Amino acid sequence: MLLGIDIGGTKVAYTLAREDGEIVARSRASTPQTGNPKSDVEIMADAARALASESAGESLTGVGLCVPGPLDLTRGTVVHPPNLVGWEEVPLAAWLEDELRCSVRMENDANAGALAEWRYGAGQGARDLVYLTMSTGVGAGLIVDGRLHRGRRGTAGEVGHVAVDWPGESCACGLRGCLEAYVGGRAWTEHLRGEAEADGRVLALAGGRDRIGPEHVLTAAREQDAWALAQIERFNLYLGRALAQLAFTLAPEIVVLGTIVAAAGDTLCLDPLRQYVADHVWPHQAPDLRIEAAQLGEDLPHRSAVAVALALGEED
């Protein structure tokens, strides 16, 4: 049996699956926050063992671990995960291998999401896939020629920081013009709050400037509010620029777009993105590139961690 552990900021998702990837049991619990990483890991290991005990005697052969934030793959450590108090350079995979006595593979959430959408979701059967997380930040996982591409020290796929304008908006990362500075959930929300019209529909829906979020823009845009539509057009423009760059560089079969795009759907987001890319690559390239919303939704944490476990045997 395989076990998946997806560590989120507030919840940890545990998943038990067969070697073929079929999920047989799920559980969720609050993310442990003892302030001591070693104790946190012991709590997670206990929860993992409890779920594994449902396997009716079959032994655990591998664990897939899905972790937010940057990993140091050369040292096997979690560098500084957001929302995990006291965690700094934690050798998470090694600690869990000791606790659970089997191989552990660790990936960040963008890479794990790419594996999950590829195995279970929108990208099944694709040879080359780019998965973009579109939530607070923007990151990508790349499947290249049927394998996860992690790049030098695991730093590939930082598509959120590809420049889409020069000099461009300031990004939280310290650079300028980054894709994330336009379409990342945090940056977009700040932009919307700063720009929203005092008498506008979005402001009314949110009930106050400081409450405005992407969801209010999506609602107002569905009602054909002009300002909201203009904001989504801006979102699509910058995301479209990044997608055209990916098409020329990697020529993937499919780009799978996460949260915000999935919520916006075809009319507001995917169709304009497809059109932008078709207009900004060569005519013979456009029909070959599928641009789709992520399919896994709420089940993503479970699928992600199992997909990482399924990749255990593969070459790094």
Add this chain to the structure above:
Amino acid sequence: MLLGIDIGGTKVAYTLAREDGEIVARSRASTPQTGNPKSDVEIMADAARALASESAGESLTGVGLCVPGPLDLTRGTVVHPPNLVGWEEVPLAAWLEDELRCSVRMENDANAGALAEWRYGAGQGARDLVYLTMSTGVGAGLIVDGRLHRGRRGTAGEVGHVAVDWPGESCACGLRGCLEAYVGGRAWTEHLRGEAEADGRVLALAGGRDRIGPEHVLTAAREQDAWALAQIERFNLYLGRALAQLAFTLAPEIVVLGTIVAAAGDTLCLDPLRQYVADHVWPHQAPDLRIEAAQLGEDLPHRSAVAVALALGEED
């Protein structure tokens, strides 16, 4: 033995090599231009057989073919190579397999150059490499996780058409803002001829506006001519933008830059590019990315075709 055939606009380079890649014989001849592709291929096959006869009885096990311009890898055809009169959708690999009675692998010159610099040149031992041809046009070959990445229908690596400005200069490809529209040899030459100062050093060196080429700018820049230095600064700016995008997306170990950059050398080109990239990626990424000039120079056609032959056994 392995045989390499590199078809250039004016010359074809033939190369005989051992299975370990060591080159044992070279020849060059004019590119056949009978106007009939079938006859052209027969002439090349004759030259290839003549070189293979130097193998002292060892049989030919594979042929690597290096071809300019777009290939249709799904149909195994050369689409419309520049400078080859009457060639249109020619099934070159299949014809040469019939003529030479062994397996033939075909790649475009960017992919073949990437394989060559990886096997024999600046990128030996790298796991991930990007090779940029920097001549009339700009193209890239990508080695990802130790394998050539061709992408959907072989259209990956068109880094010359990644946008580096919006809306940007018009590109010969019909799009705007493409890297090639700034640093491609043809586009850069046009820009230089249009902008050169009437009393300037570059104009004097070239002996006329219509004779200005990159080599005059390099010469004047080495003499500290301000206008020439500004032109090279512009060249480095746009190329630097594309390299930063590649660093964030693919995180290669090394980017190998061809002709124009290799001619310009460290002071004028490579050092400023390294600095631009260091300033436009995250601090922990910069030390991991090597930016180097191509090493193979005049021997590139021979090495390219053999490197393609060496890749014959590998999965496509």
